[in-house]
Amino acid sequence: MPAFFTSLTPMKLVDFDYEAFFTHIEETVGGLSFFSKWKKFWINFFQEQDQQILDFIKEHPGSNPIMERLKRPNVPSRFNYESFVYEYITPGGSFYLHFDVEKIKVVQHQYLHKVTIPIEDIPIGNIYIDPTTPIVENKLTDQRLPYLTKIYGSDKPFICVDGNHRIQSKIKNSEVQNIKAYIFSDDHWDFMFFLKCDVYFMALTKELQSMAFLLNQKGTEQDILEVTQMYLQQASNS
Incomplete structure (x- = not known):
């Protein structure tokens, strides 16, 4: 499940139906022989991220990453830490992307x-x-x-x-x-982004677009496999 928070609200988990999300995706890429393995890879990954969010909530009840940054030394009083939240609506529910605007400005x-x-x-x-x-x-x-x-x-x-x-x-x-x-x-x-799960959700959306493009261009299964995080992470670990 993804997270949701604003500058003034504590972080919480949001209900998200991964099965519904990937059932919709299956209409496009479900014919690939590695689809089931690929789907499991992503669901397992996001479930690991869910646990990290739960760990944060347990360690910092009533807080969020912005509130924790404002506790750091030398932060001016009443400093308005700017962020931006985008609701990415999917068949599985809303996935909220939390942009760290202050950090983007610094970079x-x-x-x-x-x-x-x-x-x-x-x-x-x-x-x-x-x-x-x-x-x-x-x-x-x-x-x-x-x-x-x-x-x-x-x-x-x-x-x-x-x-x-x-x-x-x-x-x-x-x-x-x-x-x-x-x-x-x-x-x-x-x-x-504040959260790694948001980074990887963005990576998944880009990956899906690349997979669909290669399918449309009659690319081989190996070509399509090689644009996935599942393949890239396995290759980097081998």
């Missing part, structure tokens, strides 16, 4: 010599913008670039992780068609 500002983050013009129609974001007029003159990340298996290929106010203001006050933004990809996932 973007301080470690550009180590981490390459491209800037691209992205059509507005390709971006998921938080619909609950209010219009803030003074954001129209804010020249900071938004942060987008690629998302797989969703209606829109990008999520706005930071900068929703800026984008909403530009949409309201101009006929903007494209948004210039930093684009974070799978190369950056390790520092973008």
Whole structure:
């Protein structure tokens, strides 16, 4: 089961039906000879992550990763630790992705010599913008670039992780068609999320897209197998 928390709410497990999730996937890739083994690999992995979440809840009752970071020395009082939660809706239920916006900002500002983050013009129609974001007029003159990340298996290929106010203001006050933004990809996932289970869920969605593409291109089973985490982890351990 995935987790859910916000800046102000404790972390909890959320009901998620893995069988329903993979039954839906079976319609696309169920004909592969390794499907059952692959499905078991992923379910076992997420169940291990569930236990880690339960361990955290037991060790830090009423808390969450953000609250624990705010307990560290030298954190300014009333510091607003910014995060972003995206609800990825599936046939098995909602899987919540928790983006560590403060850490993303640190990486973007301080470690550009180590981490390459491209800037691209992205059509507005390709971006998921938080619909609950209010219009803030003074954001129209804010020249900071938004942060987008690629998302797989969703209606829109990008999520706005930071900068929703800026984008909403530009949409309201101009006929903007494209948004210039930093684009974070799978190369950056390790520092973008609070939880490892979120990183691996993103990896699973990308993997599913690659598998479906190879099936459509008449790729061999070996070709398809080699894009899976199951194969890659076995290969790295051999």
